[in-house]
Amino acid sequence: MGVLGASGYAGRELSALILRHPMLSLAFAAANEQRGTTARIAGRDVPFIAADDVSLSQAELVFSALPHGASKEWVGRIREAGVRAIDLSADLRPGNGCEGIAYGLTELNRESVRGASLVANPGCYPTSILVALAPLFERGLVADGATIIANSASGVSGAGNSPKRELLFGEIAENYRAYGVGNTHRHLNEMSATLQSWGANADLVFTPHLLPVARGILSTITVPLSRPIDDVLAPWREAYANEPFIEVSDEQPTLRDVVYRNVVRIGATAIAATRTPMLLVTSAIDNLLKGAAGQAVQNANLMLGLDETAGLPA
Amino acid sequence: MGVLGASGYAGRELSALILRHPMLSLAFAAANEQRGTTARIAGRDVPFIAADDVSLSQAELVFSALPHGASKEWVGRIREAGVRAIDLSADLRPGNGCEGIAYGLTELNRESVRGASLVANPGCYPTSILVALAPLFERGLVADGATIIANSASGVSGAGNSPKRELLFGEIAENYRAYGVGNTHRHLNEMSATLQSWGANADLVFTPHLLPVARGILSTITVPLSRPIDDVLAPWREAYANEPFIEVSDEQPTLRDVVYRNVVRIGATAIAATRTPMLLVTSAIDNLLKGAAGQAVQNANLMLGLDETAGLPA
Amino acid sequence: MGVLGASGYAGRELSALILRHPMLSLAFAAANEQRGTTARIAGRDVPFIAADDVSLSQAELVFSALPHGASKEWVGRIREAGVRAIDLSADLRPGNGCEGIAYGLTELNRESVRGASLVANPGCYPTSILVALAPLFERGLVADGATIIANSASGVSGAGNSPKRELLFGEIAENYRAYGVGNTHRHLNEMSATLQSWGANADLVFTPHLLPVARGILSTITVPLSRPIDDVLAPWREAYANEPFIEVSDEQPTLRDVVYRNVVRIGATAIAATRTPMLLVTSAIDNLLKGAAGQAVQNANLMLGLDETAGLPA
């Protein structure tokens, strides 16, 4: 396996998963800014090389964890070299003008991932929200024309490890704020396009927040229903009965439940005291695992014909 | 002034505000569990006495920061002693079966507070949400029959300082979760009853969350509008033009902006890509000041004919 | 394996290590206070039973993670049942009046642990300090009559998960303090007795501190030397060349380097500008793993004739 953009939080996590994977090995870890240095990852010394110095064809599959914008071109080069690719950036995801590419929300698109040579790995917020919403739409349980409100709170590793003043400890600790408000966050398009592909007649309002924790995302989602549901957890228990990486919980999912694990953990409760039936759905993931590197390896496992769970902490 | 329940986070904050207040003095600080001990508050040694040993009538006004349930009876005793009272518990707030008592959401009920001898001090979440919503309802800007979604995140001081395993550092740090889901939190009644008193035809869905910070609340509120608004901040700028403790902000309010200050800080943004016009309103407070002890002193200032801002950090 | 005191932080960590261990299984997890409840540990539902309801002899080896004081008696019962025991409490450690029991500082006492049927598992602070000091004493590098100053800082999981006000998030976050000052901490005896058993002529001053982190200990130790050392890391590189769980580092060890791993990570630097040669030694461990449950399993592996590293994250 090769990794482009290996020095960021997602790139490091990816390199660590590959190094610990029982059936994969790490052919190269490219990181332009830190080329020539060595990083300690998963107990090994990993040399960072420049992307231009990499022979892409030496790898069976290359992951791009490059920044949005820069990734698309490199994915092109990987594919020209005849090598399979998984793009962790937003460049090739639904709603970004590149339809027709397999979208690696594994549990929902398993068959198209399995046969793909190029996969667009989902965003962290969309993973937490779409995996939670899908069973409701599949069962016709969402009110026609509904407005779904998704409030998400993320640990700061989601913002990467480039030095920015706003991400300093002194700015984040004991603080909390919304950002990307008014449906302006990049991930909205990805989610709206996916909802549309499901034939959903619904609006989505998405508001991300920045938490003073290192990792984890919790999405709190209110959904107007087409009819009341007796057993509120049944849609997920049915839809994900055999999924190794999806947990349905009687208790409210917490970040603590999911960090360092490649899972989505989902809870649901009927909302009292509203005129029409509504559901509160909460969904927790580790943004660097199921929200990025973990799901990327899960997709690679499928593309390479390996056991889907190989090398992944559940 | 007297304080009952002085050893909790709100009671200590209240005692500190009174000790630093230029025109008030602290007659007694009662705290049954810690009676006989002395606490260092605002640079002074404050003896905690048993509530039963207090002569209530020695104070011009008594604040009760006792737990919900226990407070009501003590407020009765205070009033029987002919002494003014401010109750910081939920016992006498709207929606809790005790209508007719002045509700101390100061900016919205200033006149009724001024003439009252008994005031029910608002809950922390309701303060952040109702102060943010009032200008929209006053101007007829909320869609008829709207469902308003309020997601709030609070620092742990809101849960008090009684030793509970779930509030240990090891459980809260690097964690985040929803609680009181499905409209089951005690504060929902207080908010619903207040909306009703405004003649509002709207449902409210309220979901609180627990943040790994000591203090501060941020409420993120989506509001379906009756019509688009050009200048989204205008309702608050107009309604609160002369309010010393309300700030309207072009940028997203953060906890950092408001902690240790007796203010509500409000931001608003139009939400893109929805069929009907919607607004995202965010509102930040310090849960112990404007959300509890600060607003209590603000109300006391009014009841005693003092400058409303006296002794309060803005 | 059996675990007594399974609901504390160390007991849970121990149960998790056993459940994930390739060659061990968990016969019972006893936790009086939480008997009858079920805990989610290492992805499994573990029922907590009362210690009195346990049949001790069903286990090949029982770990006691009971509180200091209570543990000693239970270890007696385990041994009477003819079962091997590892005591994680301080009750049977050196300096506590129970000499002659194998002291499970694994790297320093491997042979006596291997043959033992009862092992006193070391304290977290002593593990970080004694493993760091041993190579200096072995090589005669500590000045005769030296005063060694050890300042340690620990995450709060070291204080257990019993609900105490001083351990609430609101008391620990954004705070830091020394405790057990003046050589009054329980672990001093354990360290002094061990130094004495090495024939060391040295005084130890030990000051623990409480950090606002969940786990990890860093000890910062100043050591007067008998002579200058050219290659300051050589003593550890030599002494621990073949140790799988000891790391010697050119860079300052950090908590981040060691949490969730069963290792001691050691750094050393010559101290400039002092009359006589001195060394600064820093030593980091995860207090729940190498400082408690991890080292206990390491000892159990030896006692049971298994690979010493089995089931342990390095």
Added chain:
Amino acid sequence: MGVLGASGYAGRELSALILRHPMLSLAFAAANEQRGTTARIAGRDVPFIAADDVSLSQAELVFSALPHGASKEWVGRIREAGVRAIDLSADLRPGNGCEGIAYGLTELNRESVRGASLVANPGCYPTSILVALAPLFERGLVADGATIIANSASGVSGAGNSPKRELLFGEIAENYRAYGVGNTHRHLNEMSATLQSWGANADLVFTPHLLPVARGILSTITVPLSRPIDDVLAPWREAYANEPFIEVSDEQPTLRDVVYRNVVRIGATAIAATRTPMLLVTSAIDNLLKGAAGQAVQNANLMLGLDETAGLPA
């Protein structure tokens, strides 16, 4: 007053203190990197201008909070303009080759500060350590030829707010480490030179650490004594009896005790079980107040003939 370097953490704190000061006003706030922007400080909008655009002579006194190295030259310009100066950088402090300049450790050098037109404001670590040590040296209580070990732990605001990867929340949270080990930290010279100026025959070993908190320093100091002391707190109680900004505490000082306050809080305990008498002294300050901006204003008050405590939170 004027402030150079007003956009850093110390510069902002200084500007805030001046704005809130009853007898001072802020003539200018210079911050090259952020020139042309406006910052919200102490409830006011403060425009940042370029240092080169400042008319230095418009201020009665100028504080330089510029980086080490750059500050010295600007202090020269301030003095050439005939204006009093307080330098918060290390450039003019003892041990840095610029002797003869008043050293603003206020409680120890009050008279020389009062008459000075230029003051070198002490470093944060030296403030916490030297104020704690002085009474012991004054009374001849330190053993001749003693080695004093000072371990300090600081919040990250001490490292400034320039964007650096190592200061990101994701790197600092749940972490802790030593730095500047082996007596290599810049502040050692400042302390050694000061000890020398006291005629002290003692070595100092100083090891700073980085804490996952925003502000505050705790120094833990072991001192070999010339003779045992009966009343261990007596030296400080006597020496600082009338000092408004020094607190002597029976209990261990914590960061929580001192943040947002311009004080040094000191505790002391006799150390048991050592051959020769030793004392453990702990000393806590807010690194941005008593450790920087607060002490600077305290010095300015003296230089300008004002009440020394004016405008300072005690």
